Amino acid sequence: MKNGTRSFIQKFFKQESAGGILLVAFAVLALVAANSPLYSLYRQLMEMPVAVRAGSLEIAKPLLLWVNDGLMALFFLLVGLELKREFMQGELSSRKKVVLPGLGALGGMLVPAAIYILFNAQDPMALKGWAIPAATDIAFALGVLALLGPRAPAGLKIFLTSLAIFDDIGAILIIAFFYTSKISFAALMIAGVCLLILFMLNRRNVAQKSVYLTIGVIMWIALLKSGVHATLAGILLALFIPLKTSAPSGTSPLESLEHDLHSTVAFIILPLFAFCNSGIHFSGMGWEQAIHPIPLGIALGLFIGKQLGVFLFCWLGIKWGLAELPTRATWLSFYGTAVLCGIGFTMSLFIGSLAFEETGVNLLIDERLGILAGSLLSGLWGYWVLRLASKSAPPLN
Secondary structure, rough: OOOOHHHHHHHHHHHHHHHHHHHHHHHHHHHHHHOOOOOHHHHHHHEEEEEEEEEOOEEEEEEEHHHHHHHHHHHHHHHHHEEEEEEEOHOOOHHOOOOOOOHHHHHHHHHHHHHHHHOOOOOOOOHHOOOOOHHOOHHHHHHHHHHHHOOOOHHHHHHHHHHHHHHHHHHHHHHHHHOOOOHHHHHHHHHHHHHHHHHHHHHHOOOOHHHHHHHOOOOOHHHHHOOOOOOOOHHHHHHHHOOOOOOOOOOOOHHHHHHHHHHHHHHHHHHHHHHHOOOOOOOOOHHHHOHHHHHHHHHHHHHHHHHHHHHHHHHHHHHEEEOOOOOOHHEEEHHHHHHOOOHHHHHHHHHHHHHOOOOOHHOOOOOOHHHHHHHHHHHHHHHHHHHHHHOOOOOOO
């Protein structure tokens, strides 16, 4: 491996680890604020109305929803850019590379959802949260894996990253089909016109990122008004940004925008999202709330369901000759990586906010308890298993 490539990979994983550390720090900061004399100030800040108006067009939301609906659209834009690049020329560009993480992602979504449904089958309102434990937080998971240093096989990092990509695709489809409100067809038509314009720009090989982003903002507003969740605008926009260009500079618009967004998303948007969504107020909360089927189903779905689904589906794929273990990985280290997939923090919080924001369930039961518990258990157990596996493996160069 060339020194430049190795340096880039090392820098990338260090950045993911640092982003995970920031996520933890801001989540802890939110928990402290929500359980101290600062709670009223924290709540007022989250509920602070913020409005933008141009003529008759007005977007008025509390600060929390500006973060969840607005800034998270940039997160999904980055996810979409990474998905497109990986499918066109990266780790997911060939069938052989796709099978193992694809099977793992499938099992990692089906089994946790089944466990949640098992606990909440009798409550139609609670069933709205079935997708919460089906997500994996790549920043946290890679951050834990990076703590092992050179003893963590590169093949496991590639597998975990690829699985998270499929996981993101699943989450995107779930949001699109299951977490939309009443549809405004007029606004949806405007979004459709934006897609047509983006398609024409792509076909004409327009390389200016600002043009795509301007149309993307209009599409975001249209989707926000349509009832389809506005963050999907980020994914849709990413599909049309060219990976290659015939411009004299030769710079890839997709890779350039991906580079521009990465630090902003990792070090600003995701930590801010964690701060706004992790402020669980424990006052008056008893054991009954902690073991309620909603948080219990989420916690067990993440901690038990994720590792079981990922490991079992991948084991079957390998035994049937459809795939093979990642390079230099053992079954024990692979199991530890499957456990890390149960860290669902960011995407689970996001889906949880969509599932229960209009139901009133979260006024009585806080689903975030299950997300934090399941993610914490998965992180600690996964790290311990991987440490155990690394003791019997030689250092990797």
